[in-house]
Amino acid sequence: MKIDGSFLMFQYIILYCLNNLNGERSVANIYYLLKGKKSTQTIQDSYLYNLTEFFGVYRSIARSNFNRVIDELAELNYISISGKAFATVNHEGQQNLAQLDSEFQNTYFKGMTYEKHAPQFLATFILLIQTVTNLHIKKSRFIPVIDNGSIQTNVKNFLQNKPLDMSVLLRDIYDDLRQIFSTASFPDFSIDIFVDYLTSANEIGLSQQQIALKYNISKEDVHFHLFNIIHYILEQMKLAPAKYKVLPYMSNQRQDLSLTDSAMVTYNYYGKGYSIKEIAGTRDLKESTVQDHIVEIAYVGEVKWSDHMSDEEYSMIKKALVQTNTKQLKTLKELLPDFITYFQIKLVIALWHKND
Known part of the structure; x- marks a missing residue:
């Protein structure tokens, strides 16, 4: 390194x-x-x-x-x-x-939004470029650089649903990328790294290790440069899909809540009006575990603090947060009355953070 x-x-x-x-x-x-x-x-x-x-x-x-x-x-x-x-x-x-x-x-990471989708999108894009450039020169038999079956199916379906002349498709992809790159200020050499990583009909893309050696950077840096660009592309596809000709049709983004699997189950019960005690009983969990799920949900979904504490308790916790300017639970708990729970403190922190 x-x-x-x-x-x-x-x-x-x-x-x-x-x-x-x-x-x-x-x-x-x-x-x-x-x-x-x-x-x-x-x-x-x-x-x-x-x-x-x-x-x-x-x-x-x-x-x-x-x-x-x-x-x-x-x-x-x-x-x-x-x-x-x-x-x-x-x-x-x-x-x-x-x-x-x-x-x-000028970094454009949005990990909580795209951490699942970004690797799939990058792999799909790499295989699409390789496929289209080969088909453009009438070469239908080649060894795909991405051997993931689902990615290969995605590219095949994409090409079937968008039956364009390969020269037109290449031009549209180029126009999309040119427009995207013109709206961002990526760190030096990011775009060069991105291009070096792509495989065409005439040239195999460099591995991340090879790119690291070429630019005298760490392999980890190569990864971050690549995914910084991918996250930006995905964000642009979400914000203004009508501006682009090809890339939005590749993204197929689903907006899932960023929750653990167990918290997602709790979220479904909570949305139906189940209490913490009822959820714990139904799921055979400790109430403290369900409380942690509620805090997790509060960062991304709808949770009302008034369902879990009084006005007075809420005000005391907020006052302690302002006075200490810390997120350390132990420090905050020591400043508050014993009847205020860790769950209530964590919930106020979550809601305050979201509304900040």
Whole structure:
């Protein structure tokens, strides 16, 4: 890993996350965030610390590579490690973060929205480009670079539903990409990396490792550059699909709530008017587990605080949040009367964050 190279998006993301966590969560939380771990804690923390953009943006990241960059950041004196589990960004790290921010301020990650769809879209796009460029030169037999059966079916269905001349289709794809790239300010070489990754009839795309060697960056940086572009494309398809000719027909986006599977089941019961006690009994769960689900739902769905506490309790919790400016539950609990529960505190934090 070339941590001292000229492209440091991975370093920037780690420092950004650590800075937001402010020592209140362990370093491992960032690893789980990037992996998109479907746990109540990880999902809640991503909202709580304004890190939803990075949720699930690197689902295949190796723990050893993640740990290596943490160690090197510590060696560079950018972060201070405490107890091997927690880290804070120190003065040198803040200066480096500010410098990196000028280079990577134009990132368009929307991990909580696209973490599932982005890898599929990228694979579909890669195979589509390979297929169309081959068909354009009347070459119908070739070895697909994507061997995923469902992706191959997606491309086949797409071409059947959009029966255009291949030269017209290539031109339309080019026009879509040109328009998208003209509306964004991607970090240096991002578009070059994206193009190098594509396979055409005449040239096999480079692997992420080969691209890393070509540009003297880490393999992790290559991944982030690629998915930064993909997330931006998907967002543009959602915001203004009529502006583009081809790409919106590839996206097939479903807007699912970002909940754990278990919380989704609770969400269905909760929406039907079941109480926490009734849901716990029906699902054979602890009430505290259902309460965690309700907090998780509060970040993305409709939950009324008045169903779970009095006006007085709500006001006391909000006052404690303002006074302490912390998200540490233990600190907040110590400031509040014993009758106020952790569940109530977490719920107010979630609702306050969503409305902030």
